[in-house]
Every structure is written in C-alpha cells, then in structure tokens.
Amino acid sequence: DIVMTQSPDSLAVSLGERATINCKSSQSVSYSGDNRNYLAWYQHEPGHPPRLLMTWASTRESGVSDRFSGSGSGTDFTLTINSLQAEDVAVYYCQQYYDSPFTFGQGTKLEIK
Amino acid sequence: QMQLQESGPGLVKPSQTLSLTCNVSSGSISNGFYYWSWMRQPAGKGLEWIGRIYVRGGTNYNPSLESRVTMSLDMAKNQFSLKLSSVTAADTAIYYCARGSYIIRGVTPLNWFDPWGQGTLVTVSS
Numbered sequence: 001d002i003v004m005t006q007s008p009d010s011l012a013v014s015l016g017e018r019a020t021i022n023c024k025s026s027q028s029v030s031y032s033g034d035n036r037n038y039l040a041w042y043q044h045e046p047g048h049p050p051r052l053l054m055t056w057a058s059t060r061e062s063g064v065s066d067r068f069s070g071s072g073s074g075t076d077f078t079l080t081i082n083s084l085q086a087e088d089v090a091v092y093y094c095q096q097y098y099d100s101p102f103t104f105g106q107g108t109k110l111e112i113k
Numbered sequence: 114q115m116q117l118q119e120s121g122p123g124l125v126k127p128s129q130t131l132s133l134t135c136n137v138s139s140g141s142i143s144n145g146f147y148y149w150s151w152m153r154q155p156a157g158k159g160l161e162w163i164g165r166i167y168v169r170g171g172t173n174y175n176p177s178l179e180s181r182v183t184m185s186l187d188m189a190k191n192q193f194s195l196k197l198s199s200v201t202a203a204d205t206a207i208y209y210c211a212r213g214s215y216i217i218r219g220v221t222p223l224n225w226f227d228p229w230g231q232g233t234l235v236t237v238s239s
Contacts, residue, residue: 031218033218034218038223040225040226042226048231049209049228049229049230049231049232050160050209050211050226050229051227051228051229052225052226052227052228055225061227093159093160095160095225095226097216097223097224097225098223099221099223100173100221100223101162101175101176101177102162102223102224103162104152104159104160104161104162105159106158106159107159107160
C-alpha cells in the first residue's frame, strides 16, 4: 500500500496569515504517461462530512475559495491556505488515488492562533 | 445536490456482523458514472478506505479487510450497504459512505470521493 504522511500533525496560524500543510507519499503518485498527479485534498470541519477541495494535486473543486492552492509532484505535495479565515478551522487530509487501495494521510488539524 | 446518509446500529457485539446502509438522495446510484464507497475512521486515527461497489462491475475491497467485507446495491431503494463480519473492538470507528468519481488508468478505476455522508459511529462492545 502507498503510505501517505502529512506534516505537521497540527498547526496554529493567525487570522490573515498563510497555512502550509505537507503530504508525502511512500512512492510516486505521479504518472508520466499522462503527466498527472493522482492526489486529492479534503477539508473536514467539525460536525460536517469531509469535503473534497482539490483533485490532481492542484485543481480546485467548484466553489472552493481561491485562497486554497495545491502544488507538488512525485512524492511531495503541499496545500496552502492564504489569508486564513476562521471558517478554515478543520482537519485536512490528502489522499492518493494512484493505486488501490486508496490511502489517506493521517490528517493535519488547523487552528487559529 | 446529491446527499448521502448512513444508517445502522450504533452498537455491535464482538464476533457479530456490522451492517450499515447508505441512502442516496438527489441522484441515482444506477448512474454508471460513479462508484460507491465506504471509509472508516477510528478515534484518533486516519481515514481507511474499506471498499467500493459499481453498478456494472462488482466490488473491490481493501485487502486488509477483504475476508470480512461484503458490499451490495439496492437500486430500487437507491441505497448501498456494507457488511463487516467477525467484528472486534478494533472495528470501532466512524463509518462514512461516499460517492467515488473515477478515472481509468490502464484497466484500473481510480477514485476520489465526493460527496460524503455525515458518518455514523459504530462501537463494538459486549
């Protein structure tokens, strides 16, 4: 199985500042045949179901604020949240869909400092 | 907008079978554009993909659970279900159902998940 490891486990950022969450896979989740990164990001707010933020490492879902951006390739990926707002408090997960079984990172808890 | 909602017993005795149903509204599960998946999350741990079912192609399960998992579809009720047999305390978790979008690379469908149900806590205890 592909192991997904996120860092940090938790993060406290001031309102208006930038939050950066990292995700590392135990093997590459980028496919040279189509030059795509098989990685998704999710936001899980308390009391709500997980919400898909991004696919292909950097393609935002409809309705997701452009304050959220994704980057990376191969085994190293980053989710960046600019101008942090109170509603961004959540746990964030990465997920690889390069191969089955699909696997998730352990989550990064984002709080307001 | 499609919504999913899990239902089932919140308490299951050890060695028994956990049974959950996911009701899908505002969309049909017989739509061949999606897979239908289950995930779970034990307290304090990460998300684990349990498996998926497809209206035209059957099932795929996480090898870690494959010997104990059965998934099924009820198209008349627009529901899909999960059965997990011989449960132990390690199966205590929040269980989520979700719709899986997919792309096929080679012969393998590869899924990301949206939307998800709210989740239901299942505790295994005598």
